[in-house]
Amino acid sequence: MGERVRVQRILAIDAGGTSTRAAVVDASGLCLGYGIAGGGNPVSDGYDQAVTAVADAAEKAVAESRAARHTISPTLVAMAGAGPRMQQTPIAERLVALGLDGDVDIEADLLAMFHSGTHQSSGSVLVAGTGSVAARITAGRLDLVSDGAGWLLGDTGSGYWIGHRVARAVVASLDGRGPGTALTALLLSELHLEETPERMHGRPRAMLDLIDALYKLRPVGLSRFAPLAFKACGQDPVASQIVTDAASALAGTLNAVRDHRLQGPVVIGGSVARAALAAPPAVAAPLRAALGSEEVIQVEDGLIGAAVLGLRRAGIQVDQEVFRRLQQTVGPLREAAGPGTKTQPTT
Amino acid sequence: MGERVRVQRILAIDAGGTSTRAAVVDASGLCLGYGIAGGGNPVSDGYDQAVTAVADAAEKAVAESRAARHTISPTLVAMAGAGPRMQQTPIAERLVALGLDGDVDIEADLLAMFHSGTHQSSGSVLVAGTGSVAARITAGRLDLVSDGAGWLLGDTGSGYWIGHRVARAVVASLDGRGPGTALTALLLSELHLEETPERMHGRPRAMLDLIDALYKLRPVGLSRFAPLAFKACGQDPVASQIVTDAASALAGTLNAVRDHRLQGPVVIGGSVARAALAAPPAVAAPLRAALGSEEVIQVEDGLIGAAVLGLRRAGIQVDQEVFRRLQQTVGPLREAAGPGTKTQPTT
Numbered sequence: 001m002g003e004r005v006r007v008q009r010i011l012a013i014d015a016g017g018t019s020t021r022a023a024v025v026d027a028s029g030l031c032l033g034y035g036i037a038g039g040g041n042p043v044s045d046g047y048d049q050a051v052t053a054v055a056d057a058a059e060k061a062v063a064e065s066r067a068a069r070h071t072i073s074p075t076l077v078a079m080a081g082a083g084p085r086m087q088q089t090p091i092a093e094r095l096v097a098l099g100l101d102g103d104v105d106i107e108a109d110l111l112a113m114f115h116s117g118t119h120q121s122s123g124s125v126l127v128a129g130t131g132s133v134a135a136r137i138t139a140g141r142l143d144l145v146s147d148g149a150g151w152l153l154g155d156t157g158s159g160y161w162i163g164h165r166v167a168r169a170v171v172a173s174l175d176g177r178g179p180g181t182a183l184t185a186l187l188l189s190e191l192h193l194e195e196t197p198e199r200m201h202g203r204p205r206a207m208l209d210l211i212d213a214l215y216k217l218r219p220v221g222l223s224r225f226a227p228l229a230f231k232a233c234g235q236d237p238v239a240s241q242i243v244t245d246a247a248s249a250l251a252g253t254l255n256a257v258r259d260h261r262l263q264g265p266v267v268i269g270g271s272v273a274r275a276a277l278a279a280p281p282a283v284a285a286p287l288r289a290a291l292g293s294e295e296v297i298q299v300e301d302g303l304i305g306a307a308v309l310g311l312r313r314a315g316i317q318v319d320q321e322v323f324r325r326l327q328q329t330v331g332p333l334r335e336a337a338g339p340g341t342k343t344q345p346t347t
Numbered sequence: 348m349g350e351r352v353r354v355q356r357i358l359a360i361d362a363g364g365t366s367t368r369a370a371v372v373d374a375s376g377l378c379l380g381y382g383i384a385g386g387g388n389p390v391s392d393g394y395d396q397a398v399t400a401v402a403d404a405a406e407k408a409v410a411e412s413r414a415a416r417h418t419i420s421p422t423l424v425a426m427a428g429a430g431p432r433m434q435q436t437p438i439a440e441r442l443v444a445l446g447l448d449g450d451v452d453i454e455a456d457l458l459a460m461f462h463s464g465t466h467q468s469s470g471s472v473l474v475a476g477t478g479s480v481a482a483r484i485t486a487g488r489l490d491l492v493s494d495g496a497g498w499l500l501g502d503t504g505s506g507y508w509i510g511h512r513v514a515r516a517v518v519a520s521l522d523g524r525g526p527g528t529a530l531t532a533l534l535l536s537e538l539h540l541e542e543t544p545e546r547m548h549g550r551p552r553a554m555l556d557l558i559d560a561l562y563k564l565r566p567v568g569l570s571r572f573a574p575l576a577f578k579a580c581g582q583d584p585v586a587s588q589i590v591t592d593a594a595s596a597l598a599g600t601l602n603a604v605r606d607h608r609l610q611g612p613v614v615i616g617g618s619v620a621r622a623a624l625a626a627p628p629a630v631a632a633p634l635r636a637a638l639g640s641e642e643v644i645q646v647e648d649g650l651i652g653a654a655v656l657g658l659r660r661a662g663i664q665v666d667q668e669v670f671r672r673l674q675q676t677v678g679p680l681r682e683a684a685g686p687g688t689k690t691q692p693t694t
Contacts, residue, residue, distance in 0.1 A: 083548055108548075135549060145549035146522055149558055152511075152566055153518045164499075171500045175493055176603045201430055201455075202482060202492035211496055219499055219566070256523045 009067050010314050011075040011100065012306035013054050014112055015040030017130060020050075021303045022057035023333070024065035024072055027316045029307075029325030032067055034333035035060025043081045044130070044220065047090075050079065055094040062098060064333075069099035076105050076310030078112030078302045107309050110135050111142055113269040115305030117297035119323035123264025126254045128273035130223040132158035136257040137264070140312070146256035151220045157249030159223035159272045165242045166225040167214055173238075174207035181238035186228040226272060234280040243283045247276045251290030258290075265295040274298060304330055356414050357661050358422040358447065359653035360401050361459055362387030364477055367397075368650045369404035370680070371412035371419055374663045376654075376672030379414055381680035382407025390428045390497075391477070391567060394437075397426065402441040409445060411680075416446035423452050423657030425459030425649045454656050457482050458489055460616045462652030464644035466670035470611025473601045475620035477570040479505035483604040484611070487659070493603035498567045504596030506570035506619045512589045513572040514561055520585075521554035528585035533575040573619060581627040590630045594623045598637030605637075612642040621645060651677055 009032065013022045020040030024033040037060070039045045040053030054077055062069060075095055079086070092102040114125035114137050121140040127133055132155045133148030151160040170187045172178030188195050188206060191213050198205040214222070229246075232239035250273060254266070268277065268291075276287050277298075299305075304326050308318045316322070356379065360369045367387030371380040384407070386392045387400030401424055409416060422442055426433070439449040461472035461484050468487040474480055479502045480495030498507040517534045519525030535542050535553060538560050545552040561569070576593075579586035597620060601613070615624065615638075623634050624645070646652075651673050655665045663669070 142549040146524055149518050149522065149554075150562065152569075153514055153558055153561055154522070156519075156524070167500055171496050172503075175496065175501070177493055177503070177599050202489040207496075211500055214500055215497065222499075252524050 009065070009072045010307070010310035011058060011061065011072050011095075012303060012310045013057060013075065013077045014109070014302040014306045015042070015050055015054055015057075015077060015079045016109070016301060017041040017044050017080075020053035020057040021301060021334070022054075022061035023303055023307055023330055024061050024067060025307045025311065025326060025330075027311065027314075027322075029311070029318070029322035029329070031307075031326065031329035031333050033061040033063065033065030034330065034337050035062075035064065036334075036337050041080050042086070047087070051090050051094060054091055055098065058095060058100075059098050062100070070101065073101045074103040074105055074310060074313055075100060076107060076306050076313060078107050078109045078306040078309070080109045082106045082108045105310075105313055107306070108142055109302050110145070110148075111137065111140075112302030112305035112309060113299060114267045115308040116269070116299040116302050117267035117305070118265050119308060119318050119320055120264050122262060123266060124254065124257055125267040125269070126250060126273055127269045128158050128250055128276070129270035130159045130220060130272075131155040132161070132250060132253060132270075132272070134253045134257045136259060136262070138262070144257045147253045156253060157246040157272070157276070159226040160220055161249070162229050162242055162246050162272065163222035163225035164219075165245075166229050166239075167222050169238050169242065171207060171210060174204050174210065179238060182232045182236035183228055183239055186232060187225060190225065190228065227275075230275045230279060233283050240283055243276065243279055244286065246272070247279065247284055248286040250276060251286045254287075254290050265297050266291060267297050267299055269299045269301070303334075356412070356419045357654070357657040358405060358408065358419050358442075359650060359657045360404060360422065360424045361456070361649040361653045362389070362397055362401055362404075362424060362426045363456070363648060364388040364391050364427075367400035367404040368648060368681070369401075369408035370650055370654055370677055371408050371414060372654045372658065372673060372677075374658065374661075374669075376658070376665070376669035376676070378654075378673065378676035378680050380408040380410065380412030381677065381684050382409075382411065383681075383684050388427050389433070394434070398437050398441060401438055402445065405442060405447075406445050409447070417448065420448045421450040421452055421657060421660055422447060423454060423653050423660060425454050425456045425653040425656070427456045429453045429455045452657075452660055454653070455489055456649050457492070457495075458484065458487075459649030459652035459656060460646060461614045462655040463616070463646040463649050464614030464652070465612050466655060466665045466667055467611050469609060470613060471601065471604055472614040472616070473597060473620055474615075474617045475505050475597055475623070476617035477506045477567060477619075478502040479508070479597060479600060479617075479619070481600045481604045483606060483609070485609070491604045494600045503600060504593040504619070504623075506573040507567055508596070509576050509589055509593050509619065510569035510572035511566075512592075513576050513586075514569050516585050516589065518554060518557060521551050521557065526585060529579045529583040530575055530586055533579060534572060537572065537575065574622075577622045577626060580630050587630055590623065590626055591633065593619070594626070594631055595633040597623060598633045601634075601637050612644050613638060614644050614646055616646045616648065650681075 020037045022035040035057040037053045037056035040050040042050040096102040134146045136144040147154045229242045233243040367384045369382040382404040384400045384403035387397040389397040443449040481493045483491040494501045576586045576589045580590040
C-alpha cells in the first residue's frame with residue numbers, strides 16, 4: 001500500500017465570512033496544528049480572496065503541525081456555495097505550492113457546521129449569521145435545505161434581515177411615518193451622525209445624512225446593525241418586535257426541514273442564532289418553541305465538522321471517541337491563536 | 348425692454364424613469380410642440396443619460412413648435428434628486444447647442460407632479476411608481492416630504508416594494524417556508540422558467556433557477572413584478588395581502604404630510620398609486636380611507652406641472668384659464684407623439 005492509502009493526517013478548512021480556520025488532525029482526532037486567516041466566503045468576499053484565505057490558514061496550520069507535508073491528505077474545505085459549479089483547481093494549485101498533494105474536496109459549509117456539533121450522521125442544523133439557512137441531514141448528506149436565498153430574496157431572520165429592519169425603522173421614525181425608537185440614537189451614534197432639529201428640502205437633516213451614509217454601504221453591510229436590535233430589545237418596542245419577528249422567521253426556516261420522526265440532534269450555529277436564543281424569553285419564545293425538547297447543540301463554526309468530513313473522506317470512522325478528541329484538542333489551539341472566532345453577525 | 352423680459356414661450360421638461368417629455372408652451376398655456384425621449388431619471392439612469400434624454404426631448408419639442416429658438420426661455424426641468432447639489436451646467440450647455448439661451452432651472456419632480464394636477468399653490472401629492480413619496484405643498488414649495496428614501500431604506504408601498512415582496516413570497520413558497528400562491532406560476536412564466544419537480548442540493552430546481560435569474564437583475568428591477576400582484580389580487584390571498592399592505596403603506600406616507608386644516612387638493616401620480624386605487628375595494632380600502640372625501644386629482648406625469656413652474660418663473664401668472672389650456676393642448680400633442688406615457692410601474 002502506498003502513502004496515500006495509509007492516511008494519518010488530514011487538513012480541514014472552514015472558510016467563513018469573518019475568518020478562515022484550518023486544522024491538521026490525525027486519525028485519532030488529535031489536532032496537531034491550527035491556523036486562522038481572513039474572510040474566505042467566496043459568495044461575499046469573492047472567489048480569489050477565498051482561495052488566498054484558504055491557503056493562508058492552511059500554511060499556518062501545516063507549519064504549526066510540524067508534520068511532513070506529503071503525509072497530510074486529503075484537504076477538506078467547507079465553504080459557502082459549494083457545489084458542482086465551484087472550481088477546485090485553483091485551491092488544489094495553492095495547496096500543491098505549500099507542499100501538499102493537492103487532493104482537495106469542497107463541501108457545503110452547512111454540512112460542516114452540523115458535524116461540528118455531532119458525529120451522528122442525521123439531524124438538523126440552523127445557521128444564522130449575516131445570512132440564514134437550515135438543513136435536514138440524512139446519512140451524512142444535505143437532504144433538504146430551507147432558505148439561504150440571500151439578502152435580497154430570503155435570509156429571513158438573519159443579521160442582514162435584522163439590520164435592514166433597524167435601518168428602515170429609523171428612517172421611518174425620522175420621517176414621521178414610523179414610531180419613535182431607541183434604535184435612532186443607537187444607529188446615528190454607530191455612524192457618527194448627529195440628530196439635529198435642522199431641516200432641508202422638507203426633511204430632517206439627520207434623515208438625509210443617514211440615507212447618504214447607508215447607501216454608501218453594500219446592502220449586505222446593513223447586517224452590522226443587527227446587534228443594535230439585540231441591545232435595545234426587551235426595552236424598546238420597535239427593537240423587540242424586530243427580534244421577535246426574526247426569531248419567528250428562524251423558527252419557520254428550521255421547521256421547514258424538521259422531521260420529528262427522524263432521530264438526531266439540532267445543531268445551531270452563527271452569531272445571530274446564538275443571540276436570538278439568548279434574548280429575553282418573551283422575545284426568544286418562537287425559536288425556543290420550534291426547538292422543543294430535542295437535544296440542541298450550539299457550535300462556533302464549521303472547523304470541527306470539516307475535520308469530521310475530512311477524516312471520513314480518508315476512510316477513517318469518526319466515532320464518539322474521535323469526535324470528543326477533536327473537540328478537546330481543536331479548542332485549546334484555537335484559543336492559543338487568539339481572536340478570530342465570530343463575535344459579530346458578519347459571517 | 349430686451350427679448351428676455353418679453354418671454355412668450357417657455358420649454359418645460361419632465362425627466363422620468365420610463366421616458367422624458369418636453370413641451371414648448373406660450374404665455375396663454377398653448378402647447379406649441381411636444382417631444383418624448385428615453386428615461387431621464389438621474390438617480391436610476393445616471394446623470395449623463397438624463398442629460399442626453401433631456402436634450403433629445405427638448406430638440407423634438409422645439410423643432411415641432413417651429414418657434415424661433417431664441418424666443419424660447421427659460422427651460423424648466425423637473426427631475427428626481429433636484430436640489431442644490433445637482434449640476435445645471437451640463438444641461439445648459441446642451442440647450443445652448445440646440446440654439447436656446449441656456450437659462451435653465453431644475454425643480455423637484457414631485458413639485459411638478461403636484462402642479463400637473465392643479466394651478467393652486469397648496470395641497471398634497473402622492474407619487475408611487477417604482478418608488479414612493481408624498482409631500483405637502485405650501486405656497487408653491489415643498490414644505491414637508493415623506494418617504495422617497497429609495498428601494499433599500501424606504502419607498503414603502505412602491506412598485507419596487509411590491510415586486511420585492513412578490514419575489515420573496517415565491518421563493519419562500521417554492522422553499523416550503525411560505526404558503527402556496529398563484530404568484531409562483533405568474534413569476535416563473537414572466538421569467539420563462541419552468542416549475543419542475545426536479546430537486547438539486549436539497550432544493551427545488553425551480554427555486555435555484557429563480558434565484559439565479561433574480562440576482563442577475565438590479566434590485567430595483569424587481570419593480571417589474573408589481574403588476575403580477577395587482578393581476579392576482581382579489582383571488583390569491585398572498586397577492587391580496589401584498590397589495591393591501593402596499594395601500595396601507597402609501598396611506599401612511601400620505602398621512603404623514605397631510606394637514607387637514609389646510610386647503611388644496613390631493614394629487615395622485617404614478618402607475619402604482621393608480622393601480623392601488625383601481626384595486627378591488629377591499630384591497631384599496633386603506634388608501635381610499637386616507638384620501639377621505641377631499642378632492643383627488645389623478646395625473647399622468649409631471650409635464651404640465653413643469654410648464655406651470657416654467658411659466659411662473661417667467662413671471663406669467665398661471666390661473667385657471669391658462670391651466671385648462673395647458674391640459675387641453677398638451678394632451679393631443681402627447682397622443683399624436685405615440686406611446687411613452689407610463690403604463691408600467693417603472694417610473
